[in-house]
Amino acid sequence: MEEKIIEEIISFVKEKTGLKNIHKETNIAAKEYQIFDIDAEFLMESFFEKFNVSYKGFDITQFFYYPHYSWKSIVFFKNFFNKSNKESLQSLTINHLAKVVEKGIWFNP
Numbered sequence: 001m002e003e004k005i006i007e008e009i010i011s012f013v014k015e016k017t018g019l020k021n022i023h024k025e026t027n028i029a030a031k032e033y034q035i036f037d038i039d040a041e042f043l044m045e046s047f048f049e050k051f052n053v054s055y056k057g058f059d060i061t062q063f064f065y066y067p068h069y070s071w072k073s074i075v076f077f078k079n080f081f082n083k084s085n086k087e088s089l090q091s092l093t094i095n096h097l098a099k100v101v102e103k104g105i106w107f108n109p
Contacts, residue, residue, distance in 0.1 A: 005098045012050060013094065016043050022094065029063040029092040040064035051101045058106040063092040 006024050013019060013028055017035055022028070028035060028043075035043060040060060048055045096109045 009097050024095040027091040036065040054105040
């Protein structure tokens with residue numbers, strides 16, 4: 001995997017989220033980073049757009065937490081992703097995002 005892609009994704013995530021001290025094994029969807037709901041949607045929509053990746057098959061709720069007060073029911077937001085709360089969430093690492101960029105299409109870790 002090309003280190004340049006990893007560095008670009010790290011820079012992108014830092015810029016969009018304000019996270020610091022992240023590396024290729026960082027799980028950006030971890031609850032400790034508090035990226036959820038609309039913020040998670042904005043981050044991933046921006047990621048797919050910036051890196052020209054097809055998001056077909058991406059289910060945001062497999063990775064990011066949606067609190068009970070979620071804005072997801074508001075009709076004027078784009079329905080890019082299938083949304084439903086899941087009990088256990090998968091990790092979404094920088095390393096995996098780099099592999100997705102290399103392929104140009106979303107695939108689950």
